[in-house]
Amino acid sequence: MNQQEYINAGKDRFLNELLDLLRIPSVSADSTKNADTAKTAEFVAESLRKAGADKVEVCPTPGHPIVYGEKMIDPNLPTVLVYGHYDVQPPEPLELWESPPFEPVIKKTELHPEGAIFARGACDDKGQMYMHVKAFETMMQTNTLACNVKFMIEGEEEVGSANLGTFCKENKEKLKADIVLVSDTSMIANDIPSIDVGLRGLSYMEVEVVGPNRDLHSGVYGGAVANPATILCKMIADMHDENNHITIPGFYDDVNIVTDSDRAEMAKAPFSVEDYKKDLGVNEVWGEKGYSSVERTSIRPTLEVNGIWGGYTGEGSKTVLPSKANAKISMRLVPGQNSVKISNLFKAYFEKAAPSYVKVKVTAHHGGEPYLTPTDSVPFMAASKAMEATFGKKPIPTRGGGSIPIIALFEEVLGLKSVLMGFGLDSDNLHSPNEKFGLFNFYKGIETIPYFYKYFAEANRK
Ligand code: BES
Ligand code: MN
Ligand code: MN
Numbered sequence: 481m482n483q484q485e486y487i488n489a490g491k492d493r494f495l496n497e498l499l500d501l502l503r504i505p506s507v508s509a510d511s512t513k514n515a516d517t518a519k520t521a522e523f524v525a526e527s528l529r530k531a532g533a534d535k536v537e538v539c540p541t542p543g544h545p546i547v548y549g550e551k552m553i554d555p556n557l558p559t560v561l562v563y564g565h566y567d568v569q570p571p572e573p574l575e576l577w578e579s580p581p582f583e584p585v586i587k588k589t590e591l592h593p594e595g596a597i598f599a600r601g602a603c604d605d606k607g608q609m610y611m612h613v614k615a616f617e618t619m620m621q622t623n624t625l626a627c628n629v630k631f632m633i634e635g636e637e638e639v640g641s642a643n644l645g646t647f648c649k650e651n652k653e654k655l656k657a658d659i660v661l662v663s664d665t666s667m668i669a670n671d672i673p674s675i676d677v678g679l680r681g682l683s684y685m686e687v688e689v690v691g692p693n694r695d696l697h698s699g700v701y702g703g704a705v706a707n708p709a710t711i712l713c714k715m716i717a718d719m720h721d722e723n724n725h726i727t728i729p730g731f732y733d734d735v736n737i738v739t740d741s742d743r744a745e746m747a748k749a750p751f752s753v754e755d756y757k758k759d760l761g762v763n764e765v766w767g768e769k770g771y772s773s774v775e776r777t778s779i780r781p782t783l784e785v786n787g788i789w790g791g792y793t794g795e796g797s798k799t800v801l802p803s804k805a806n807a808k809i810s811m812r813l814v815p816g817q818n819s820v821k822i823s824n825l826f827k828a829y830f831e832k833a834a835p836s837y838v839k840v841k842v843t844a845h846h847g848g849e850p851y852l853t854p855t856d857s858v859p860f861m862a863a864s865k866a867m868e869a870t871f872g873k874k875p876i877p878t879r880g881g882g883s884i885p886i887i888a889l890f891e892e893v894l895g896l897k898s899v900l901m902g903f904g905l906d907s908d909n910l911h912s913p914n915e916k917f918g919l920f921n922f923y924k925g926i927e928t929i930p931y932f933y934k935y936f937a938e939a940n941r942k
Pocket of ligand 3 (some may be wrong): 568604638
């Protein structure tokens with residue numbers, strides 16, 4: 481059997497296995513799900529063993545375990561290190577799911593006429609990670625594995641990969657490879673293949689604004705004491721100016737400016753602002769003056785409120801002037817910027833901007849650095865040729881808006897570049913209710929990955 485025949489014969493089984501994986505609620509942020517998260521790690525380990533990997537282990541960490549496995553066929557061949565994550569984002573708000581998040585169903589949609597799997601983690605990243613396991617199985621079973629391969633699948637990506645850096649530092653020899661291959665990003669459309677060549681960095685902050693020493697009756701005290709919720713809203717609103725530039729002093733100082741010719745090149749990638757608005761149900765797009773929607777979500781840094789709370793938010797009404805108000809605010813960073821520096825700038829700004837009638841507290845959560853894949857490199861070309869082989873079209877290099885902080889660390893700690901060959905779509909509802917992953921995308925990924933190994937091995941032949 482050749483690869484395609486093997487994949488065709490295994491289609492239903494591959495899918496059913498993925499559905500089983502999606503049924504385990506590996507929500508890394510939720511400690512009440514720790515047993516399920518551990519079970520998911522075992523599932524992944526077992527699937528690697530069955531696919532033919534050696535030395536498969538579930539490596540404990542102070543947080544969730546890391547799954548490792550390898551197949552070394554020849555020391556003279558290059559080694560691909562596959563990275564992915566088996567943890568998922570919390571599914572809430574549950575009432576907005578059309579079917580329960582951990583009971584996967586297959587439904588057809590406009591963008592996925594062949595059907596899509598609806599479940600938390602379907603695209604990010606269980607479905608995309610599992611493509612690598614099945615592609616590996618296919619290469620093993622058809623005697624076509626062209627490179628050595630190592631798998632490192634973690635369970636803490638969605639909570640900042642706190643323990644993966646240490647794992648890499650402690651296992652440099654074991655993780656020795658020539659390239660990191662990752663499918664945890666998206667492409668433009670099923671008929672417009674693309675490869676992410678950029679990830680943004682991240683600074684994640686939490687702020688608290690404190691007013692009076694206790695909640696107060698809003699009739700008795702309101703109007704005479706500053707309301708921390710009002711102050712917080714004003715402070716947040718002031719962080720963008722009338723051009724939607726971020727007002728934190730020094731915020732843009734280190735931003736690498738993208739040349740006009742590179743911007744012109746980027747603008748050639750198909751993008752319809754009308755379709756974008758329609759998909760999101762907004763009348764107008766918004767953002768930093770002077771930049772397109774694509775640029776605003778790729779080459780420019782941003783600041784977003786991720787959550788805001790304070791006072792009474794339960795059923796009915798309660799007339800209260802809250803003692804405090806809080807927000808979680810994150811900033812996406814671009815090459816040149818450094819997450820520690822930006823977090824410090826934010827803290828200094830927020831503390832200084834606070835009026836004297838409130839106190840503020842600023843804490844930094846996890847962060848991460850931006851990353852760029854060199855497009856004139858052997859691994860990028862191998863990924864490009866692989867997608868061209870299965871899509872019949874050259875993929876367009878694009879820069880994504882999301883972050884995978886560990887990718888910059890792979891370069892720092894392991895000296896390895898990464899290729900981000902993702903098969904999801906931005907509209908697959910990652911982190912949102914009704915997350916999905918197209919069956920077309922799942923199978924296309926499984927077909928494409930072996931070509932990467934083939935072209936990468938050919939280019940590295942010693
Ligand atoms: N897979 C995503 C990142 C992503 C998605 C990159 C789509 C490009 C396109 C990843 O799982 C993720 O969600 N990362 C987080 C950061 C993390 C520290 C929580 C993010 O981008 O918010
Ligand atoms: Mn992911
Ligand atoms: Mn994610």
